[in-house]
Amino acid sequence: MLTPLPIRTFDDVASIGYRIKAYSDVYKKTVPFDPAHACLKGKRFTHVRFACSTVRTLWTAHPPKPCTGIGNLSLEPPKDLEILPGEVGPRARLFCRNCWPYWAITQARRDVEPWKSMWNANGTGIACPRCGDGLKIEWSGFPGVPFSKGYEANNSPTL
Ligand SMILES: [Zn+2]
Numbered sequence: 001m002l003t004p005l006p007i008r009t010f011d012d013v014a015s016i017g018y019r020i021k022a023y024s025d026v027y028k029k030t031v032p033f034d035p036a037h038a039c040l041k042g043k044r045f046t047h048v049r050f051a052c053s054t055v056r057t058l059w060t061a062h063p064p065k066p067c068t069g070i071g072n073l074s075l076e077p078p079k080d081l082e083i084l085p086g087e088v089g090p091r092a093r094l095f096c097r098n099c100w101p102y103w104a105i106t107q108a109r110r111d112v113e114p115w116k117s118m119w120n121a122n123g124t125g126i127a128c129p130r131c132g133d134g135l136k137i138e139w140s141g142f143p144g145v146p147f148s149k150g151y152e153a154n155n156s157p158t159l
Helices: 010-015 115-120 151-155
Strands: 002-004 019-024 029-033 071-076 091-095 103-109 125-127 136-140
Touching: 103 115
Parallel strands: 002 125, 071 103
Antiparallel strands: 019 029, 019 071, 091 103, 091 136
């Protein structure tokens, strides 16, 4: 049985202090926005579509027009909880392989709520809040685990 993700709405995202960025594949542009904005109140972050409004000119014969590329969402921890590359601190990157537009939680730490309770719940994985399928979970930051971002912190030669 899959464990539910503890956040579903933009309000949930704002309540844990996470930041959200939308990325357009078409125009290669990333835009941060406030998950607590009034127009997002009560809405699920997996159900709202963002379209890039950047005006672009492809060729001189065509008039400029908005990009309208669909935004992929990146949910990122607040700066004070963020674990930087090279630092030890078990955290997972979570994303759904099925849902479009793509969304991802860049860091769900092992030791911080609401993730801590989610990781400690019995289950075979974490359920996507949109499609219900199991999320892809990529762990990093464990000391001594090769290819983990935290590996170098405890295993670099001492001078
Ligand atoms: Zn999904």
